[in-house]
Amino acid sequence: MKKHILIIVIIVLSIMLFSRNVTIYYTQAASSVYILGDFTDFKPVSMDKSNTGIWxxxxxxxxxxYKYLFLVDNEKILDYKNPNTIYYNGELYSVLTVESEETYIPSINDGIIGVVxxxxxxxFINPVKPGEIYLSLEVQKNDVQDVIFIGNGKMLKKEKLIYDNSEMYRFHIFTPSNILKYKFLIKDGKISLEYPENYYFEFDFDKPIIKYLNVPEWSKGRIYYQIFPERFRNGDKNNDPKYTNNWYGPYTSSSLGSNGFYGGDLEGVIKSIDYLKDLGIEAIYFNPIFESVSSHKYDTKDYLKIDPHFGDEKTFEKLINELKENNIKIVLDGVFNHSGDEFFAMQDIFRNQKNSKxxxxxxxxxxxxxxxxDSYLSWWGYADLPKLNVDYYGVKAYISSVIGKWMEYGIDGWRLDAADQVKESFWEKFFYPLVKGINNKAIISGEYWKDSTRFFEYPAFDTVMNYLFRDATLGYAKGGSASNFVRNTNSYLEKYPPQVLNSLWNMLDSHDTSRVLTELNGDINKLKIAVGIQMTFVGAPVIYYGDEIGLDGGKDPWCRKPFPWDKEFWNMDIYNYYKKMIKLRKEHEALRYGEYEVLKTKLGALVYKRYTDTDEVIVITNSRKIPVKLNMKLNGKYIDFFTGNEVNSIDKISGLSIQILIRQ
Known part of the structure; x- marks a missing residue:
């Protein structure tokens, strides 16, 4: 009995000595906020709201x-202020580190270097290709004066990334050697510490300890156009479905839904190439084009056949050839998480039951x-979308034949549907090497709506549909603060591998969301701000068909209305603005793949620049109605892109406006 009492006393003392009160904050507007983590047994615990609105x-x-997530208005989200995350039990969690009160407090110039x-x-070790690599060293925030790279390589760029609790020194290195030998010199006060002290790290480019992530050069800064084939243009009446709705409406949720048809096809795209070229489009992402019974084609019946209502392989070949003649890249939608219930393998199971092979x-x-x-796993419980077992060799063999067939036609890549619902090992160990083995310049883009860091680790993808950009940009254009926009975009810009950033698919909407114009309540000034950012920001803009002429629509299926080819229905102000902004982007290398720097944020006013050694563009926007005084002097001569006037300073920015300055 005494022994048990002693153990209890020791446990209580240890809790008193080594535990501490930790306050966790959530500062965004919300109706309800809960926190769940391993310190709550992963059960939601209600957070308290202060008078100032902070939870x-x-x-x-x-x-x-400790691992944790917020449950905000019934949606699980990461702590955006915390850069530390971990993937656990199928979900990404923020990581909280609790240290004792006696922990060293970092201070520059004290001659003491903390955690490295x-x-x-x-x-930390991010190889792009033989001879090119990014190397990073992380130290505690406000702990050291500088970090210097030492090694048999040329430093192309050095940057310092500052997080909540740490700082990252990142070096872009080129070397002619097969083996890069390197170390870091850490300076603080009178102390200069070599890390490691008595030897060099080695990276063997012939036997990389981390796989190469070399994103296709052509994809950097390229302008994409997303086409939902059934609703873009009807170029061949002969292949129309039996029951085809009137192209110009009236529209209903039923007519626009999965069983409603309007007759759009691949011939329609071919007849629109001059339009796309005039608009300035450089790549097309097609929603699924393979045989299916629906209008959306995500319930594939035959992956090896073009849907008959879209055309045939001759039509497809003609499309490929004409797009390539105009230097327009082609990316197809790959739906490999699930098939349709009319797919031959599922039909065989229906017929033969337990005897099906x-x-x-x-x-x-x-x-x-x-x-x-109830009979089989399916996508979100939809029986017509049975989930494929991609680990099974028969499924892999079939998918290999699909990839091989269509890449033989010369397509430039794949967009992968429901990417997070397929095992990452399938993408990393099977799909990525398969595609890159056929064409290492092909792009692989995953559909994922949140932080996609883990998909670049091994890697699984070259890029992703960048919904994080969409959320940040629309949140800002609706009247959000400039500082929030910067924080929300920095959350991935400072976390994703640098070679990925200029190829991120920056979209404002898609076939799965409300149209951008509808999302912004029809406000054209707000739309111009959002599009202006899209066309000048880090990444590759993706325009959802029809956005450029003011097509509106709520969530699926209303975002899938047919493209109105009668110009009577076009908003020419929006169309001309898109053309102007696309032209601007194509004419300036700074906007395609230049550096990015935030110059100022104040209330709704955001000022940033994109630049190279020979080109510079400054973007000034204000998301709110009230003008903002900026009082910024410019070092050099600039021309206002919209007015042609020379500008020497930025005194203020009008409400709900965008200004673009080009250095002369």
Missing amino acids: KKVFNLNEGK KHNVERK YLNWYFIKKFPVTKSA
Whole structure:
């Protein structure tokens, strides 16, 4: 009995000595905020809202690392202020580090160097291709004066990234050597510490410890156009579905839904190439074009066949050839998480039940198998979208034949649907090397709506549909603060591998969201701000068909209305603005792949520049109605892109406006 009492006393004393109160804050506007993590047994705990609108909760925690998420208005989100994350049990969590009160407090010039990190992960060792690599060293915030690269390589660029609790020194290195030998010199006060002290790190480019991530050069800063084929243009009446709705409406949710058809096809795209070229488009991302019974084509019936209502392989070949003649790249939608229920393997299971040789192609729950989510796993419980078992060799063999066939035609890449619902190992170990083995200049873009860092680690993709950009830009254009925009975009700009950034698919909407014009309540000034940012920001703009002529529409299916080719229905102000901004982007290398620097944020006013050694563009926007005084002197001669006037200073920016300055 005494022994048990002693143990209890020791436990209580240890909690008193080594635990501390930790306050966690959530500062965004919300109706309800909960926190869940391993210190709450992953059960939501309500946070308290202060009079100033800040949410907080105090926990008594021991020293260590803790995983957590916020539950904001019933949606799980990461702590945007915390750059430290970990992937655990199928989800990405923020990581909280609790240290004892006696922990060293960093201070520059004190001659003491705290925690230093250079681990074997892409965050620190990021090879692009033989001879080119990014190397990073992480130190505590406000702890050291400088970090210097030492090694047998040429430093092309050095940058310092500042996070909440740490600083990252990143070096872009080129070397002619097969083996790069390097170390870091850390300076603080009178102390100069070599890290490591008595030897050099080595990176063997012939045997890289981390795989290369070399994003195709052509994709950097390129202007994409997303086409939903069934609704873009009807170029061949002979292949129309039996029941085709009137192209110009009236529209209903039923007519625009998966069983409603309007007759758009590949011939329509061919007949629109002059239009796309005049607009300035340089690449097309097609929603699925393979045989399917629906209008959206995400329920594939035959991956090896062009949908008959879109045309045939001759039409496809003609399309490819004409696009290539005009230097327009082609990216197809790959739907490999699930097939349609009319796919031959699923049909065989329906017919032969337990005797089917395709049982391992899916995740069968029970017999008899009927068209029901109770019978097999499916995408979000939709019985017509049975989930494929991509680990099974038969499925992999089939997908290999699909990839091989269409890449033989000369397509330039794949956009991968529902990427996060497929095992990452499938993308990393099978799909990525398969595609790159056929054409290492092909682009692979994953559909993921959140922080995509993990998909670049091994890697799985070259780029992603950048919904983080969309959220930040629309949030700003609706009247959000400039500082929020910077923080939200920096959350990925400072985290993703640098070679990825100029190829990120920066979209404002898609076939899965409300149209940008509708999202901004029809306000053209706000639209111009959003589009202006899209066309001048780091990444590759993706225009959803029809946005450029003012097509509106709410969430699916209203965002999938046919493109009105009668110019009577076009908003020419929006169209001319798109053309002007696209032309600006194509004429300035600074906007395609230049550096990015925020010059000022004040209320709704945002000022940033894009620049190279020979080109510079400054963007000034104000998301709010009230003008903002900026009082910024410019070092050099600039011309206002919209007025042609010379500008020497930025005294103020009008409400709901955008100004673009080009250095002369």
